[in-house]
Amino acid sequence: MDQTSSENDEAAGAGARPNPDIEGAEREVGVGPWEGPWPEDDRFDPEFLRHGDRRNVIDPYRYWSHEAIVADLDAKRHGFHVAIENWQHDFNIGTVVRTANAFLAQEVHIIGKKRWNRRGAMVTDKYQHIRHHATVDEFLAWANTAGVVVLGIDLFPDSVPLETYPLPERCVLVFGQEGPGLSDPIRRAAHATLSIAQFGSTRSINAGVAAGIAMHSWVRQHAAPR
Structure with missing residues (x-):
């Protein structure tokens, strides 16, 4: 899935850090495509499950849709x-x-x-x-x-x-x-x-x-x- 410009900014905002195993390399931010059976939870976004989630969000929100994240934050x-x-x-x-x-x-x-x-x-x-x-x-x-x-x-x-x-x-x-x-x-x-x-x-x-x-x-x- 192609990221929008704001999503690209968000991925960059996560701050890729150097990989200690490869001199001069940068570690990829976020997570790749979902492995195994897909979760039966409508909070998860099929596009993120399919292509990975490179957004600057905490781990519990990985693969969630934007709307689901905001709704969860609003509850707290x-x-x-x-x-x-x-x-x-x-x-x-x-x-x-x-x-x-x-x-x-x-x-x-x-x-x-x-x-x-x-x-x-x-x-x-x-x-x-x-x-x-x-x-x-x-x-x-x-x-x-x-x-x-x-x-x-x-x-x-x-x-x-x-x-x-x-x-x-x-x-x-x-x-x-x-x-x-x-x-x-x-x-x-x-x-x-x-x-x-x-x-x-x-x-x-x-x-x-x-x-x-x-x-x-x-x-x-x-x-x-x-």
């Missing part, structure tokens, strides 16, 4: 959301989406410009729900209707340390874009703004990194390791 998603402001085409959004997929966020919300650089997502946007809000007011109206607590992540004089803050199970972690940080409307509307402890010389950390730290903080408080 966590209670937190992530939002990032995108007024100047922030290049961190792809990283945020990829990390949100890893930590199984409910949704990623993009506030501002709808267009964003998908390369950093490494095709995880195919499995992660993403919602666009053209304005801050539109985003805040959604949060109010959904009943989730809005929490800003940024360095302000009145920010509370993320490390000691009890994160609500149903919340949305909001990040400003690289450089400007959180906009004033988000800051004013947030239930609280949280800061990440830093110990070096720089005044801030990358927005994509900050998002990963904040999501993992929620996971540590609410999700059992597996």
Whole structure:
């Protein structure tokens, strides 16, 4: 089966690693055609069974259809959301989406410009729900209707340390874009703004990194390791 361009990107995103037995060679990513009787389970995709599965997915999802994987993820998603402001085409959004997929966020919300650089997502946007809000007011109206607590992540004089803050199970972690940080409307509307402890010389950390730290903080408080 010929892969689509996105599937090719996904296979590349799995990161082929060198084969230790052959100097300079790369190990093929994923699995080949199914061997033996085909499973009697409609979650499996006949095309993947027939031709192999080279996607960047965890082993339990090998040979499953895309729809089956998303449905399984939807049944287990966590209670937190992530939002990032995108007024100047922030290049961190792809990283945020990829990390949100890893930590199984409910949704990623993009506030501002709808267009964003998908390369950093490494095709995880195919499995992660993403919602666009053209304005801050539109985003805040959604949060109010959904009943989730809005929490800003940024360095302000009145920010509370993320490390000691009890994160609500149903919340949305909001990040400003690289450089400007959180906009004033988000800051004013947030239930609280949280800061990440830093110990070096720089005044801030990358927005994509900050998002990963904040999501993992929620996971540590609410999700059992597996």
